[in-house]
Amino acid sequence: MRPPWACISSIRICAAAPPIDSNLYGFNLYGRKYFAGTGCVNPFVEGGAGYTFADMDQVRTGGNEQSSPHSHIFNANLALGVDWVLGGTVLTPRLGVDYNHVRTGAYTENGGAIPLSVRSGSLDSVKGIVGLGAKTDVSDCLYLPAHASYRHEFADRNSVIRSSVAALPDVQFVTEGANWVFK
Numbered sequence: 398m399r400p401p402w403a404c405i406s407s408i409r410i411c412a413a414a415p416p417i418d419s420n421l422y423g424f425n426l427y428g429r430k431y432f433a434g435t436g437c438v439n440p441f442v443e444g445g446a447g448y449t450f451a452d453m454d455q456v457r458t459g460g461n462e463q464s465s466p467h468s469h470i471f472n473a474n475l476a477l478g479v480d481w482v483l484g485g486t487v488l489t490p491r492l493g494v495d496y497n498h499v500r501t502g503a504y505t506e507n508g509g510a511i512p513l514s515v516r517s518g519s520l521d522s523v524k525g526i527v528g529l530g531a532k533t534d535v536s537d538c539l540y541l542p543a544h545a546s547y548r549h550e551f552a553d554r555n556s557v558i559r560s561s562v563a564a565l566p567d568v569q570f571v572t573e574g575a576n577w578v579f580k
Contacts, residue, residue, distance in 0.1 A: 418453065418454040418455075419451060419452070419453045420451070420452045420453075421449055421450070421451050421452075422449065422450045422452075423447060423448055423449030423450065423470070424447055424448060425445055425446070425447030425472075426445060426446055426447065427443070427444065427445030427446075427447075428443065428444065428445070429441050429442070429443035430442050430443070431480075434480075436482070437481065437482045437483070438479060438480075438481055438482075439479065439480040439481075439482070440477070440478070440479045441477070441478055441479070441480065442475070442476070442477055442478075443475075443476050443478070443493075444473070444474060444475040444476070445472075445473065445474050446471075446472065446473040446474075447471070447472050447473075448469070448470065448471055448472075449469075449470040449472075450467070450468070450469060450470075451467065451468040451469075451470065452465070452467055453465065453466055453467075453468075463506060463507050463508055463509075464504050464505070464506040464507070464515075465504060466501055466502060466504045466515070467501070467502045467504075468499055468500065468501045468502070469499070469500045469502075470497065470498070470499050470500075471497070471498040472495070472496065472497045472498075473495075473496045474493060474494065474495045474496070475493055475494055476491050476492065476493025476494075476526070477491070477492050477493065478490060478491035478492070478493075485533055485534035486531065486532065486533040486534075487530075487531070487532045487533075488529065488530070488531050489529065489530035489531070489532075490528070490529050490530075491526065491527070491528045491529070491530065491546070492526070492527055493525075493526045493528075494523065494524065494525055494526065495522070495523070495524045495526060495548075496521075496522070496523050496524075497520075497521070497522040498519065498520070498521050498522075499519060499520045499522075500517070500518075500519040501517060501518055501519070502517050503515060503516050503517040505563050506563065511562055512562075512563040512564075513560045513561065513562060513563060514560065514561050514562075514563045514566060515558060515559070515560045516558075516559040516560065518558055518559065521552045522550060522552050523550070523551045523552040524548045524549060524550050524551065525548070525549045525551060526546050526547070526548050527546065527547050528544060528545060528546030528547070529544070529545055529546070530542065530543070530544045530545075531543045531544075558571070559571055
């Protein structure tokens with residue numbers, strides 16, 4: 398059995414667009430520390446950090462240009478909260494911050510009429526989070542959870558991708574404003 402802090406997944410997307418194969422390998426470390434509470438009101442701090450390596454094989458829309466970009470994703474989070482126990486229900490208001498750093502390596506497409514060379518790039522995301530969770534017991538061994546939160550991005554979300562035509566490396570162009578949002 399794989400430990401709960403490890404993640405290995407493979408995704409293939411083929412719906413109406415050229416296929417993308419994505420293999421993700423990562424790990425997360427996380428923990429929660431409760432402070433002295435009253436039994437019904439239990440404050441805590443929780444945090445985590447992780448890393449994911451993404452290996453993708455993709456075909457650009459409209460052609461046969463194929464590429465295999467690699468990405469490294471680093472994340473960290475910290476939150477303060479309180480578990481309020483009300484009979485068989487627990488309400489959990491939380492206040493926290495999430496940080497993500499995504500670094501994608503340079504790559505050159507193969508095949509097609511106009512293959513591109515794409516420079517490496519990175520993106521930072523810092524989000525403040527205010528949320529409320531609820532958990533209610535349905536039976537002795539089953540509970541029903543619900544969560545709602547508001548997230549605000551404080552960092553610059555506008556990504557910049559610098560590219561050139563592979564056969565003409567001096568002819569460069571920039572694509573801006575993809576507005577990455579990490580959830």
